[in-house]
Amino acid sequence: MSESERKNFLGSGNDPFICENCGADIAPLSGSFRNHCPECLWSLHVDIVPGDRKNPCRGLMEPIRVEGAEGSGWYVVHRCVECGEESRNHCALTAEVQPDSWEVLIEISRSSPPPKG
Ligand SMILES: [Zn+2]
Ligand SMILES: [Zn+2]
Structure with a gap:
């Protein structure tokens, strides 16, 4: 990836938005981009x-489970309510502005079934 492509990649999608849920x-996240609502x-x-x-x-993407661990970082897995696609996103729990809600994360991890195997 060239320097200009990298700039473009990081620069896009980091605008303030209103959660549709x-x-x-x-507010935008500095140093990274948000892909989910912190609330x-x-x-x-x-x-x-x-x-x-x-x-x-x-489509809206529902947080269906939490993966990761203390130290390696936490990920929330989203599933699209429209097309069913799943994606795994790093949580911004230590963001200076509007960090992801730890309480909501715990709620999701409690309500999701334990991993198989
Ligand atoms: Zn929201
Ligand atoms: Zn979709």
């Missing part, structure tokens, strides 16, 4: 490559 006003952790199916906002689906 809970209506929260979301309810729902996402929107807008990316093909993370951050590109080129997916025409635009």
Whole structure:
């Protein structure tokens, strides 16, 4: 990936937005881009490559389970309510502005079935 492509990649998709699930006003994340609401952790199916906002689906994506561990970082797995596609997203629990809700993350991990095997 060239320097200009990289800039483009990181620069797109990091705008303030309003969550379509809970209506929260979301500020952009510095140093990275948000792909889910920090308040309810729902996402929107807008990316093909993370951050590109080129997916025409635009369905709401429900947080269905939590993966990861203390130390290695936490991921929330989203499933699109429109097309069923799943994607795994790193949580921004330590963001300076509007970090992801730890309480909601715990709720999701409690309600999701334990991993098989
Ligand atoms: Zn929300
Ligand atoms: Zn979708």
